[in-house]
Amino acid sequence: MRLAELSRAHAFRTAAIVCAAFGAVTLLLFGFIYWQTAWMDMERIDRRLINEFTILSRETPAALQADITTHYGADLPRQVFAAAFAPDGMRIVGGLQSPPPGLAPDRTPHEAEALRLDERGTTLERVRAVAGRLADGKLLVVGRSEEDLDKLRALVVRALALGLLPALAAALGIGLFASQRTIARVRRVNQAISRIMQGHLSERLPSAGGIDELDQLAGSVNTMLAEIERLLAEVKGVGDNIAHDLRTPLARLRVRLEHARGRASSLTELDSVLGRAIEDLDQTLAIITALLRIGELEAGRRQSGFGNVSLASLLHEAADLVAPLMEQRGLQFQLTLSPDVDILGDRDLLMEALVNLLDNALKFAPEHGSVGLALLQENGRAVIRIADSGAGVPARDRKAVLDRFYRADPSRHIQGVGLGLSLVAAIVRLHGFALAMHDLNPGFAVDITCSSGGE
Amino acid sequence: MMVLSACRVEPDILSRQHILLVEDDADLAQTVASELQDRGYAASHLADGQDAIAAVHESDYDLLIVDRLLPSLDGISLIRQMRLESIHIPVLVLSALSAVDDKVRGLKAGGDDYLTKPFALDELLARVEALLRRPRDARETMLRVGELRMDLIDRTVQRRGRTIDLLPREFKLLEYLMRRPGQVVTRAMLFEDVWNYRFAPHTNLVDVHIGKLRRKVDSQGEPPMIHSVVGSGFVLRAPG
Numbered sequence: 001m002r003l004a005e006l007s008r009a010h011a012f013r014t015a016a017i018v019c020a021a022f023g024a025v026t027l028l029l030f031g032f033i034y035w036q037t038a039w040m041d042m043e044r045i046d047r048r049l050i051n052e053f054t055i056l057s058r059e060t061p062a063a064l065q066a067d068i069t070t071h072y073g074a075d076l077p078r079q080v081f082a083a084a085f086a087p088d089g090m091r092i093v094g095g096l097q098s099p100p101p102g103l104a105p106d107r108t109p110h111e112a113e114a115l116r117l118d119e120r121g122t123t124l125e126r127v128r129a130v131a132g133r134l135a136d137g138k139l140l141v142v143g144r145s146e147e148d149l150d151k152l153r154a155l156v157v158r159a160l161a162l163g164l165l166p167a168l169a170a171a172l173g174i175g176l177f178a179s180q181r182t183i184a185r186v187r188r189v190n191q192a193i194s195r196i197m198q199g200h201l202s203e204r205l206p207s208a209g210g211i212d213e214l215d216q217l218a219g220s221v222n223t224m225l226a227e228i229e230r231l232l233a234e235v236k237g238v239g240d241n242i243a244h245d246l247r248t249p250l251a252r253l254r255v256r257l258e259h260a261r262g263r264a265s266s267l268t269e270l271d272s273v274l275g276r277a278i279e280d281l282d283q284t285l286a287i288i289t290a291l292l293r294i295g296e297l298e299a300g301r302r303q304s305g306f307g308n309v310s311l312a313s314l315l316h317e318a319a320d321l322v323a324p325l326m327e328q329r330g331l332q333f334q335l336t337l338s339p340d341v342d343i344l345g346d347r348d349l350l351m352e353a354l355v356n357l358l359d360n361a362l363k364f365a366p367e368h369g370s371v372g373l374a375l376l377q378e379n380g381r382a383v384i385r386i387a388d389s390g391a392g393v394p395a396r397d398r399k400a401v402l403d404r405f406y407r408a409d410p411s412r413h414i415q416g417v418g419l420g421l422s423l424v425a426a427i428v429r430l431h432g433f434a435l436a437m438h439d440l441n442p443g444f445a446v447d448i449t450c451s452s453g454g455e
Numbered sequence: 456m457m458v459l460s461a462c463r464v465e466p467d468i469l470s471r472q473h474i475l476l477v478e479d480d481a482d483l484a485q486t487v488a489s490e491l492q493d494r495g496y497a498a499s500h501l502a503d504g505q506d507a508i509a510a511v512h513e514s515d516y517d518l519l520i521v522d523r524l525l526p527s528l529d530g531i532s533l534i535r536q537m538r539l540e541s542i543h544i545p546v547l548v549l550s551a552l553s554a555v556d557d558k559v560r561g562l563k564a565g566g567d568d569y570l571t572k573p574f575a576l577d578e579l580l581a582r583v584e585a586l587l588r589r590p591r592d593a594r595e596t597m598l599r600v601g602e603l604r605m606d607l608i609d610r611t612v613q614r615r616g617r618t619i620d621l622l623p624r625e626f627k628l629l630e631y632l633m634r635r636p637g638q639v640v641t642r643a644m645l646f647e648d649v650w651n652y653r654f655a656p657h658t659n660l661v662d663v664h665i666g667k668l669r670r671k672v673d674s675q676g677e678p679p680m681i682h683s684v685v686g687s688g689f690v691l692r693a694p695g
Contacts (some may be wrong), residue, residue, distance in 0.1 A: 275686070278575075285573050289655075305559070320624055321650065324663040352654040359656075 015175030022171040023164070030160040038149075045128055045144055046109040051129045053107060053142040056082060061136065065093045073260040080144050081116065081127075087137040097122050099139055100129060107132040114143060126150075140195050183216060201229045242291065246284050253280040297349075297426035307348040311382055311450070312340035314347065315375050318354040322362070329362060332370035341375075341382040343450050345431050353427040354384070356420040357446050361388035364444070384448040392444020398437045472517040472587055473497040477507040477533065478549065479525055487520070490576055491583070504528025508536060516544050518586055520579075523561060525549030531564045536564035545586040549574070558653060577687035581639045588638060598633040601693025603672065603680060604632055614672065624649075625668050632681070632691035641688035665689055 056064055072095055074084045083094025091097065100112035107130060114127045129143030195203045204225060205218040260273035277455060298381045319335040326333035354373075361371045369389035376383040428435040434449040474496050478484040484500045491498040499516075501507050504525040511519070519537075521530040528536075534546050548566040550558075558569045568582050598605040602615045610626060612619040621629065628649050632640065642661040646652055669681040678694035 278686075282575075289571075317650075321660060324667050325660060328663055328666075348653050351652055352656075355654075355656055355660070 015179040018175050019168065019172045023168045026164055026167050029218050030164060034153070034156050034160060041149060041152065042128075045149070047129045049084045049109050049142055049144060050107070052080075052082070053140065056142060057132060057134055057140055060130050063137070064140075068094045073221065076130050078116070078118065078145065079148065080142075081114075082140070082142045084134075085141070087139070089139070092118075092138065094141070096141060096143075099131065099141060100127065100143075103129055103131045103141070105131045105133050105139060111146070112119075112143075114141075115135060118147075122139040131144070156171065182214070189214075189218065196225070201225070221435070242287070245287055249280040249283045253277050256280070286417065290423060294419065294423055294426045297423070305348060306344055306416075307347070308342045309345045309347050309350060310340055311340055311384065312337050314350055314354070315373055317382065318351060318358065319373055321351075322358045323354065325362060326371055329365075330368055331362065331365055332368075334370065334372045334374075336372065336374035336376075338375050338377050341450070343382065345450075349430070353424045353448070354386070356424050357386040360420060361386050361390075361446075364388055364390035364392060366390055382450045384450065385445050387440055387443055387445040389443045392439065393437055456577065466607070471495060471497045472514070473499070474518045474520060474583065475507065475510060475516045476500045476520045477504060477525065477530070478502065478520070478522040480522070487576070487579065490580070494580060496583075497621065502526070504530065504533040507533055511537060511542055511544065518583060519544050519546045520583070521546055521548055521566075523548055523552060531561060531566075534561075534565045547579075547582055547586055565675065566645060575686070577639075577684075578641050578643060581641045581644065581687055584638055585644065587639070588635070599635050600636040601695075603633065603693075605630060612672075614674075617674070619671050619672065621668075624664070627670070628664060628668055629672065629691075632689070635691070637690065637692050639684050639687050639690045644688070 021170045056067060059067060068084060072080060077096075081095035082095035084092045085096075085099050085196045086092055089099055091340040095117050097115040097117045100114040103110055103112040103114075109128055109130050112127055113128060114131050116123045116124055116125050116127075126146045127143040128146055128149075129141055131139060131141045134140055185206070185208065192203050192205050204222045207215045207218045207222070209215070232360060256273055256277055260270055264270040315335060315337060319333070323333055358371065358373065365371050371389075372387040373384070376385055413453070425435055428448055432451060434447075436447045436449065438445055438447070459520060460657065474491055476484055476488055476491070476498060478500065479502045481502065484502070488498040488500050499510070501510060502525075504521075505527045507519070507521070508528065510516075521533055523530040525533070530550070531546055534548070537544070537546075545567045546565065548561040548569045549572060550561065550569065551572040558571070561569045566665070567586055570579060570582060596607050604613045606612075607630070612621055612626070612629060628645065631645065631649050643655060645661050645665075646654075646656065665681065665683075669679070672681055673679045680691055680694060683692050684690055
């Protein structure tokens with residue numbers, strides 16, 4: 001829930017920030033347009049005023065009077081005006097009652113307040129005007145009403161204001177829509193997560209099918225979920241198998257004891273029942289011990305016993321250990337050694353792995369078959385090969401046999417607790433070695449590829 | 456101090472070997488103590504390491520059986536403290552921890568042998584016997600059990616004048632048995648002491664080796680010397 005609130009707050013904040021930034025940029029843009037419009041117009045007007053002032057100032061007094069009367073008096077929209085005043089300020093001709101106060105006679109345009117004079121009377125207006133003394137001392141004023149300019153400015157401002165509001169509203173709307181969409185996606189993800197937390201591990205995070213960050217994240221999480229689901233299924237499978245493998249001897253034990261309690265007629269009989277009961281218990285205990293050892297090895301906590309191990313002498317000892325067993329089973333046993341290699345490892349564990357693999361080879365080899373133990377060199381690496389002339393493990397089962405509690409033969413007629421190979425796999429992993437199985441045609445081999453001690 | 460199974464008052468009490476069992480699992484301790492008494496040992500039981508230290512100071516014990524995990528003072532610390540005080544009673548360490556590292560720690564601290572729970576009582580008894588009986592002097596050059604003679608210098612074995620050819624491993628195996636005549640040795644003891652490996656092979660590896668040795672030592676017509684003890688292991692005994 002908290003996550004949802006956070007993301008909601010975040011989404012809204014983002015939308016607001018985007019909206020504000022958009023508004024600010026729009027305002028700047030509109031300000032520029034306004035400034036350009038007003039200033040450009042002013043400049044155009046100023047150039048025209050100076051131009052007209054220059055033309056009028058060069059005329060003779062009579063021509064000036066006529067021109068002002070004809071040209072400026074006929075200007076019906078009353079935009080432009082011109083007037084001439086005597087040196088004492090008395091009006092000679094033109095549309096102004098008096099010289100605009102404060103307007104310097106410097107022949108440059110200024111803003112001023114002017115008392116305009118026409119047929120209808122006098123009006124006070126804001127104007128832009130140029131004033132200057134003529135050669136005969138008269139004051140010439142040429143000007144233009146600023147009313148239309150003000151109107152234009154007002155128009156621009158209104159247009160901008162009208163444009164800005166919908167733009168901001170649109171930005172805010174789009175922002176909200178986008179954030180709402182994100183919030184909705186996050187909400188769906190959160191719902192999926194709470195379903196997963198309730199134990200629905202097959203649930204996956206929704207993906208919009210796109211390639212954005214949220215989809216990528218959902219993709220990664222989904223891959224992780226698939227892996228977790230697989231591991232949990234494996235653990236459950238292992239747990240079921242353990243329960244099954246423990247229950248079988250325990251069930252046998254129970255029946256045996258119950259039967260003996262009711263029927264045993266002599267101490268000898270009872271003794272034999274108890275003997276077998278202890279065997280059953282030992283079998284269950286062996287399973288538990290092996291599981292604990294695998295767990296310990298898989299946690300990788302057992303590297304303290306590591307030292308230099310000569311592979312040749314290790315194989316010699318292993319051969320010495322199992323040779324009588326092979327002989328007893330009527331199997332040919334051969335030890336082949338290439339030049340010796342020292343590796344870093346735990347002698348006890350490696351021997352345990354070898355004995356387990358040789359024991360397997362012995363079980364899988366056919367009658368009068370053969371078993372081989374060899375130290376090979378492949379691509380500069382030492383390889384321990386345990387081979388037998390049997391059919392070995394079918395290719396499809398090879399990965400599974402390394403898992404806990406798997407036996408290739410579903411009928412389980414081969415003796416053993418079924419943990420041997422997973423123990424071997426755990427030992428090999430602890431050493432950073434590699435375990436591989438392959439067909440020899442004929443025969444089957446398990447290879448342990450060692451990294452040499454120098455690495 | 457809690458003594459669950461006090462020694463029975465019997466006239467030969469002074470001649471009996473006295474074992475102190477330090478174990479906090481009362482059920483297990485009682486069973487083990489009773490088994491030890493049945494075998495003719497005097498057995499006391501304590502549940503705590505501190506009490507055990509005090510008891511060791513008070514009376515003479517021939518052997519300590521110490522659990523690895525104890526309430527106040529754990530087994531390893533108990534042994535270490537005893538060894539620091541130069542008390543050299545042999546100690547058999549018991550532990551529910553199967554880790555081989557733990558076994559090594561137990562032995563390094565001064566334990567003489569190590570047994571992982573769950574264990575067979577026979578295994579425990581065999582090891583107790585092995586610890587209580589001193590093996591023959593290692594400096595001996597000739598071992599004799601009945602009509603069997605082993606020359607440790609020439610590395611030859613003879614039985615009533617018949618020379619027995621043995622492979623190096625078989626020689627070592629027979630030497631181990633001859634140093635412990637009449638004493639039951641378990642498969643695990645053989646695997647640990649003759650082969651020097653500390654894992655328990657599932658297969659009948661040791662049996663097969665003993666079988667080969669037996670065929671060489673007890674040839675046809677001769678009274679057998681190497682015997683199997685059901686549920687425990689093997690014993691070498693002079694015939695008759």
